[in-house]
Amino acid sequence: MPESVADGRFEVQSDCMNDSGPGGGGYFWCLRDSRVETGEDVCPAQYRLGPYATADEATRALETVEKRNAEWDAEDARWTGEVS
Template identity: 45%
Template sequence: MSFWYNVDTGQVETDENRSRGEQVLGPYATEAEARAALDTAHKKTEQWDSEDRNWNERGVSGTGEGDA
């Protein structure tokens, strides 16, 4: 069974009662993982933003590859 987190209601849902709206995150293997969905998404977003900042600071053309 999979678990889902409904952003609109703040409730964990299962495959049997899952909303079909766009505001459902998942699937997750456990109810606990689904309950932590917003925290997990926030942490991943912060990580990706940090990686983007690091990428942008290095610069795309500063690698020497393909530069004439």
């Protein structure tokens, strides 16, 4: 029987975001203010990326987004047969 992808354990948003919201720790990148925020001093959820483990990771949030988007676009192209 083929192995199911569902048999593995994958991190999902709820796994990595527990206790990481405002007041719960973690670092966020604020898209509105272009700065790292933490603790109770964070912008509304629609303007922030994160949480990240360090301030340095939060500073590179937009680079991380661009890299992941490029990887996903390439995977989509392979999936649809656009690229070999």
